[in-house]
Amino acid sequence: MTTTQIPQFLVDLEDRFNAAMVSNDVARIAACVTDDWILVTPEAGPVPRPRILDVVASRRLTDASMTKMATHAAVVGDMAWVTGRGQNTGTFNGAPMQADEYITDIYRRVDGTWLCMLTHLTPVQA
DSSP states (O other): OOBSSOOHHHHHHHHHHHHHHHHTOHHHHHTTEEEEEEEEETTTEEEEHHHHHHHHHTTSEEEEEEEEEEEEEEEETTEEEEEEEEEEEEEETTEEEEEEEEEEEEEEEETTEEEEEEEEEEEOOO
8 A cells, every 4th residue: 555654664764775875885875775776767777786886886976965755655565665756966977966856765675674676766857
């Protein structure tokens, strides 16, 4: 069942994930995601975890700020998803970047721990 009342544990997961991304610490980011995590972007399509972590480790991508306001969510057994609007700032290949996007994170409970297995980004249209 989809709800606009977001379970607190999903809010906490999103906050933890945001903090890991802004830390630009590959180990912290890796601790929030599954081994098969994929980031879907409008620019590159599906990007696998190793490629994302490599870009962060090389400092070609840095995040300075990241916020998400969750608006919809569902939890079904060991799967959950949360959709909302997010903004972030940072650099990519040395150039400043900022984004305003709709974001969906899909989580899977693995050995009792909720980890993100897919992040899908859709730019907000002016």
